Amino acid sequence: MISNLLKKDFVLSAHPTLYMFMIIGALVLVPAYPYGMVFFFGCLGLYFSTLNGRENNDIFYSAILPLDKKDIVKGKCLFFITFELIQILITTLIAFIKISFIDSPNNDVGIECNIAFFGFGFIIYSIFNYIFLTKIYKSSYKIGIPFVISLIFVVLAIILMELISHIPYFSWIDGIAFSDLQKQIPILIIGFILFIFINILTYKKATQNFEKVDL
Amino acid sequence: MILKVENLSKEYPKFKLNNVSFSINEGEIMGLIGRNGAGKSTTLKAILNMISISNGTIEMFDKNYKQNELYCKSNIGVVFGGIDYYELKKVSTITSITKKFYKNWDEKLYRTYLETFNIDSSKRIKELSAGMKVKYQIAVALSHNAKLLILDEPTSGLDPVSREELLTLFMYLAQTKKISILFSTHITSDLEKCANTITYIKDGNLIASMEKTKFIKHFQYLKTSPTEPDLSLEEIMIKNERCSYDF
Structure with a gap:
């Protein structure tokens, strides 16, 4: 069932840009760039795909399949999570190659693509999923306003992540030295735990909202 | 019993579906008849749990629909007009x-129906004619052995030949x-040809639900004079719904 739900979204409702944004992690190869944009583009790709689904009456198509409302929400949540995990995995591989084999100077613009960066990435995606998904399932057709609201919080989180690397006290957050990377591990763990819990909460809340919606 | 709807009610701010059974x-x-806005689509959506209901029960294949939604949906085919989803997809x-969502999908049967209905599977949905879209959805329903077809205005917008074929x-x-068919329409001549029973909804209220010949006989009291020929389904609906405007 889960693989069918995912296949439905990746084949039918995924907007072509989603696949482009899946490999947008290549931006970490740019020597000086706000790498937080990787997550911003990820949110944008998910928004385009949700919009594409709405314009193609995905909710109606799903509603006549042997699925209940809970499954419809579950499918969408899993679609978001799967995309985000794939994008983070691809970005991790590119970051690993960059740090290990490409001799590039430190990113002066913002945070380096290190362990803390991916921890923050999980937190940013958790914020986006919770606000966007719980709000779109309040109506099933209002997508623009939920995106704007979620984006405000996502952008604030990205700015915070990029700024923190400039504060001397938190310089270890921006580092790629082994000792700095070791210190950053708790951020990744906390980010990933939050990602799991907030997504469970997102699914529950979005399901509750969608149950009240008349299609 | 394939489908049993009892006291189905749904309240909107400006419309109420009232105890439909x-x-x-x-x-x-x-045939589910009624003028536009009478509550036909609301009834069908309520049956399919697409909208929450204020009151009532729905039993499908002798099971409570809400508690057995997946089983029931696996055994029905739903056609809501043409296909308005993923029109650019093939x-x-x-x-x-x-087909991945139906355990009892019969691929061989599906191919047979595509051939019978002359549907080219390499075409995009938007390239199919209105009649072909309905036939494609019926082919899908039959390929998972649906026992009940729920059709909302399937013949609206079709040419007379396509309607006759359907x-x-x-x-x-x-x-x-x-296969049982619940078929909402306001084209009553379609029902004269194929329906066994008629359910008539007016302003959200059930006016009658009975066998077609009994239904027609029941409403003959609407005749303006005893010499007038028997009223058809269309005339019955018009006489029931007629209103006048003061300008």
Whole structure:
């Protein structure tokens, strides 16, 4: 069932840009760039795909399949999570190659693509999923306003992540030295735990909202 | 009993579907009639749990629908007018996803129906004619052995030849395959040809639900004079719904 739900979204409702944004992690190869944009583009790709689904009456198509409302929400949540995990995995591989084999100077613009960066990435995606998904399932057709609201919080989180690397006290957050990377591990763990819990909460809340919606 | 709807009610701020009850047996074609906005689509959506209901129960295949939604949905085919989803995708792509959700999908049967209905699976949905879109959805429903077809205005917007073809298909499915069909329409002439029973909804209220000949006989009291010929379904509806405007 889960693989069918995912296949439905990746084949039918995924907007072509989603696949482009899946490999947008290549931006970490740019020597000086706000790498937080990787997550911003990820949110944008998910928004385009949700919009594409709405314009193609995905909710109606799903509603006549042997699925209940809970499954419809579950499918969408899993679609978001799967995309985000794939994008983070691809970005991790590119970051690993960059740090290990490409001799590039430190990113002066913002945070380096290190362990803390991916921890923050999980937190940013958790914020986006919770606000966007719980709000779109309040109506099933209002997508623009939920995106704007979620984006405000996502952008604030990205700015915070990029700024923190400039504060001397938190310089270890921006580092790629082994000792700095070791210190950053708790951020990744906390980010990933939050990602799991907030997504469970997102699914529950979005399901509750969608149950009240008349299609 | 294939479908039993009891006291179905749904309240909107400006519309109320009020205690609608009817039932459908195996191999029966029921026409759900009423003018635009009478509550036909609301009734069908309420049956399919697409909208929450204020009151009432729905039993499908002798099971409570809400508690057995997945089982019931696996055994029905739903056609809401034409296909207005994923119109730029190819028929084959939509089918490749749709069939994954049905355990009892019969690929051989699906190919046979595509051939019978002359549907080219390499075409995009938007390239199919209105009649072909309905036939494609029926082909999908039949390929997972649906026992009940729920059709909302399937013949609206079709040319007379396509309508006739569909009605013949409905009669074949009901008589030969014992498939039950719940068919909402405001084109009453379609029902004269193929329906066994008629359920009539006016302003959200159930006016009557009975066997077609009984239904027609019941409403003959609307005749303006005893010498007037028997009223058809269309005339019955018009006489019931007629209103005048003061300008």
